[in-house]
Amino acid sequence: MGDLKKDDSRFLVKETIEFCELNNPYFLAKPKWLHIATCISAFIFPIGYGFILLIAALDKWKSAFVIVPTLLFVGIKCYAIYFYHLMEFLSGKVIVDTSLDTS
Helix, strand or coil: CCCCCCCCCCCCHHHHHHHHHHHCHHHHHCCHHHHHHHHHHHHCHHHHHHHHHHHHHHCCCCCHHHHHHHHHHHHHHHHHHHHHHHHHHCCCCCCCCHHHCCC
C-alpha cells in the first residue's frame, strides 16, 4: 500500500488526495497522535464493544460490575470522538508535533 501519491492509479486514490488537501489536511500530514488514536480505536476499543455485546446478549445490565465499566468505556469513547474532532476539524492549520515523530 504505502503512501498516497497524486499519480496513483488505484480506485479513488486521486479523489481522496484532492478531498484531503481541501478538507482534511491531517490525513496527509500523518501526525503521530493520529497514528496512536487510530491504533487505540482499532485494537483497544473492540474489547469494550465486545464487553457491551456480551452484557447485552446475557441481559446483565443491572450489576454494578457491569454499569461502571460500561460507563467508563462510553466516557472514553466520547472523549476520543471529542478529541479527534477537536484536533481534526476545529484547527485552522496543520500542526505536526515533530517531538513525537519517530521517523
